[in-house]
Amino acid sequence: MQILTPHLRHYRGAIVGAVITIIIAAACTLIQPRMLQYILDSLLKNDRQAMFRDSIILILLAVIGVIAGILNVYFAAKIAQGTTSDLRAQTYRKIQSFSLSNIEKFSAGTLVVRLINDMNQVLNIVMTTFMQILRIPIMMVGAFVMGIVTMPRFWWVQIVMLVAVAGVIVLTFPKLGKLFDGFQKNLDQSNMIAKEALQGIRVVKSFNQQEREAKNYDAVSDQMNTLNIKIGYMFSTLFPAFFLVCDAGITLVIYLVGKNIVNAPGELAAITSYIGYLMQLLFTLAFGGMTMAMYARGFISLGRIKEVLETKPDLTFDPNAPKQALSGDVEFDDVSFAYPNAKDETLKHVSFKVKQGETIGIIGATGSGKSTLAQLMTRLYDPTAGTVKVGGVDLKHVNESSLRKAVALVLQKALLFSGTIADNLRQGDRKATPTDFKWATDIAQASEFVEQYTDLYEHQVEERSANLSGGQKQRLSIARGVVRKPKVLILDDSTSALDARSEKKVKEALEQKLNDTTLFIIAEKIFSVMDADRILVLDQGEVKAFDTHEKLLETSELYREIYQTQRAKGGEAK
Numbered sequence: 001m002q003i004l005t006p007h008l009r010h011y012r013g014a015i016v017g018a019v020i021t022i023i024i025a026a027a028c029t030l031i032q033p034r035m036l037q038y039i040l041d042s043l044l045k046n047d048r049q050a051m052f053r054d055s056i057i058l059i060l061l062a063v064i065g066v067i068a069g070i071l072n073v074y075f076a077a078k079i080a081q082g083t084t085s086d087l088r089a090q091t092y093r094k095i096q097s098f099s100l101s102n103i104e105k106f107s108a109g110t111l112v113v114r115l116i117n118d119m120n121q122v123l124n125i126v127m128t129t130f131m132q133i134l135r136i137p138i139m140m141v142g143a144f145v146m147g148i149v150t151m152p153r154f155w156w157v158q159i160v161m162l163v164a165v166a167g168v169i170v171l172t173f174p175k176l177g178k179l180f181d182g183f184q185k186n187l188d189q190s191n192m193i194a195k196e197a198l199q200g201i202r203v204v205k206s207f208n209q210q211e212r213e214a215k216n217y218d219a220v221s222d223q224m225n226t227l228n229i230k231i232g233y234m235f236s237t238l239f240p241a242f243f244l245v246c247d248a249g250i251t252l253v254i255y256l257v258g259k260n261i262v263n264a265p266g267e268l269a270a271i272t273s274y275i276g277y278l279m280q281l282l283f284t285l286a287f288g289g290m291t292m293a294m295y296a297r298g299f300i301s302l303g304r305i306k307e308v309l310e311t312k313p314d315l316t317f318d319p320n321a322p323k324q325a326l327s328g329d330v331e332f333d334d335v336s337f338a339y340p341n342a343k344d345e346t347l348k349h350v351s352f353k354v355k356q357g358e359t360i361g362i363i364g365a366t367g368s369g370k371s372t373l374a375q376l377m378t379r380l381y382d383p384t385a386g387t388v389k390v391g392g393v394d395l396k397h398v399n400e401s402s403l404r405k406a407v408a409l410v411l412q413k414a415l416l417f418s419g420t421i422a423d424n425l426r427q428g429d430r431k432a433t434p435t436d437f438k439w440a441t442d443i444a445q446a447s448e449f450v451e452q453y454t455d456l457y458e459h460q461v462e463e464r465s466a467n468l469s470g471g472q473k474q475r476l477s478i479a480r481g482v483v484r485k486p487k488v489l490i491l492d493d494s495t496s497a498l499d500a501r502s503e504k505k506v507k508e509a510l511e512q513k514l515n516d517t518t519l520f521i522i523a524e525k526i527f528s529v530m531d532a533d534r535i536l537v538l539d540q541g542e543v544k545a546f547d548t549h550e551k552l553l554e555t556s557e558l559y560r561e562i563y564q565t566q567r568a569k570g571g572e573a574k
């Protein structure tokens with residue numbers, strides 16, 4: 001609950017309102033059986049004036065109780081909506097601060113479930129807290145005391161019933177908690193499966209995998225179903241058990257008092273009132289039980305959100321690092337790197353130095369560590385050993401915005417966000433103007449298709465950029481990378497969907513318009529990098545050679561081999 005406390009502070013007024021209205025509503029409910037007793041007494045004594053007065057009071061109490069109840073729901077909803085929305089924003093900000101490995105450890109699917117489903121459970125418990133949590137003790141103590149005051153000799157009936165209901169709760173609740181926990185984990189999994197299958201719907205359909213995906217989903221769905229049935233089964237026995245205790249108590253009192261009612265008719269009013277209190281007590285207990293069941297579920301959700309909030313981002317930027325204009329010099333000094341949970345190192349003792357303005361090709365077989373190298377240059381991960389420097393500054397001590405300003409990474413998989421083209425380009429530079437958009441899209445060879453849209457940069461990019469071709473997506477993501485005029489630009493196989501002519505034009509434009517920028521071109525095809533100033537040859541995470549194309553042909557056996565193999569396949573034609 002402590003993760004909610006800072007947010008609750010913002011709703012002090014509504015909390016006071018909720019507490020006052022709940023006390024008023026509970027008090028009104030508690031006085032009603034007593035008023036009924038007075039009315040019956042007056043009826044038996046034929047005191048019409050008292051009966052009329054008490055009936056008016058009873059109606060007034062009921063009206064006040066209803067108004068207080070309505071206001072209580074209003075205040076409780078205000079607190080619950082407000083705190084949950086603040087907590088959701090805090091959790092989302094926290095997730096944004098996570099490193100890639102933090103996100104991989106949780107998995108994106110469970111983070112989404114925590115933000116939506118678990119947050120709804122939290123909303124329920126906050127709402128219930130301010131509607132019920134104070135009401136339950138007030139009603140329990142109040143109905144218990146009023147019951148004893150009304151018929152002192154039956155105090156033990158209430159005790160017996162309290163013990164019976166407490167027994168039911170103790171027996172069932174630990175089990176319910178476990179079932180809710182399992183249900184939540186299944187929900188995470190089903191969400192992950194559905195998300196993956198829907199995002200990859202083209203692959204699923206083209207490989208005719210609908211049946212397999214449906215079976216995967218069915219398996220998790222069946223588990224959820226089983227758990228749901230078990231939860232339903234527990235509830236279906238829990239409530240009859242509560243009501244059984246309730247009815248047994250009432251029957252017992254009627255039997256005990258009924259025996260003497262002929263001798264003491266004056267007790268009729270008291271017994272009516274007593275039964276009223278007994279019912280209030282037992283219904284409050286039953287309701288309390290239901291509330292606790294909801295709490296059991298809500299607390300598990302709260303725990304899952306707490307886990308996110310308490311996770312320390314395993315890569316943070318020093319907030320006191322001075323802002324500076326970093327140059328495009330890049331240095332790797334004996335860098336090794338292993339992904340979290342991976343046994344082997346992906347990069348091993350990588351060392352090289354690059355001067356601002358150089359064009360560097362990075363070549364290597366699939367899985368040789370090229371993208372990993374790029375991700376270390378942008379500090380998406382920290383090296384396990386060694387140092388990465390940009391502009392002479394160790395990235396572990398760099399100012400975050402200085403690094404982001406200096407280095408742009410255009411990913412292998414072009415990812416655009418729904419919104420306008422301008423929104424996407426502004427992710428590269430918040431202050432970019434239409435003139436900057438034109439400059440960047442010209443370099444990325446994107447102007448030719450953007451200018452066909454009547455609304456130009458205001459053209460909408462649909463969810464998962466479904467209305468753009470692979471090549472168009474790549475061009476726009478290159479434009480997003482260049483728009484900030486970075487000192488270091490990394491193209492991670494990001495021209496693969498471009499035809500040879502466009503790829504050549506992009507490179508020429510980059511050389512002309514960003515000639516002061518250090519350019520890294522990552523590729524598997526040697527012909528994409530052989531014009532670079534120098535080429536770094538990676539093999540299983542190790543730098544095998546680093547030189548010009550001509551020198552590498554002379555000195556590097558591996559490079560020569562790649563070159564000859566690709567030339568034999570006709571790659572040079574490209």
Ligand SMILES: Nc1ncnc2c1ncn2[C@@H]1O[C@H](COP(=O)(O)OP(=O)(O)OP(=O)(O)O)[C@@H](O)[C@H]1O
Nearest residue numbers: 339342346364365366367368369370371372373524
């Ligand atoms: N997030 C990750 N967690 C664990 N291992 C990873 C992760 N990303 C990549 N790897 C592993 O690291 C190795 C290098 O991957 P990387 O993507 O850097 O290779 P690459 O040379 O860019 O390959 P490609 O040309 O196919 O893109 C691979 O064996 C890959 O399985």
